[in-house]
Amino acid sequence: MSRKLAFVLLALLCTALIYAIPTIAVGCSGLPGDANDDGQVIGGDVTFLVNYLHLGGKEPPCPEQADANGDCVIDDADIVYLINYFSGQGPAPTFCRQQP
Ligand SMILES: [Ca+2]
Numbered sequence: 522m523s524r525k526l527a528f529v530l531l532a533l534l535c536t537a538l539i540y541a542i543p544t545i546a547v548g549c550s551g552l553p554g555d556a557n558d559d560g561q562v563i564g565g566d567v568t569f570l571v572n573y574l575h576l577g578g579k580e581p582p583c584p585e586q587a588d589a590n591g592d593c594v595i596d597d598a599d600i601v602y603l604i605n606y607f608s609g610q611g612p613a614p615t616f617c618r619q620q621p
Pocket residue numbers: 554555556557558559560561562563565566
């Protein structure tokens with residue numbers, strides 16, 4: 522099993538735990554890649570994006586943070602981007618830089 526596949530499976534398995542713990546909305550953390558706005562950029566953000574994009578989960582509370590690759594769109598590329606970042610094979614998340 523590849524490292525990336527193992528990471529995705531682990532993220533999916535953590536879904537139940539994440540949704541079992543109530544969260545308090547306190548505003549945006551300001552961290553690119555923090556899709557669930559919990560103040561950290563960790564595997565839970567991958568889980569959050571998988572749930573949002575494929576399983577009917579909640580919308581990102583701060584959409585600009587969920588756009589991890591900074592291309593101004595929230596899609597599967599952001600999931601892959603975060604996985605690459607966590608595995609040390611990609612750059613850190615960044616914000617969308619819209620053209621003027
Ligand atoms: Ca987070």
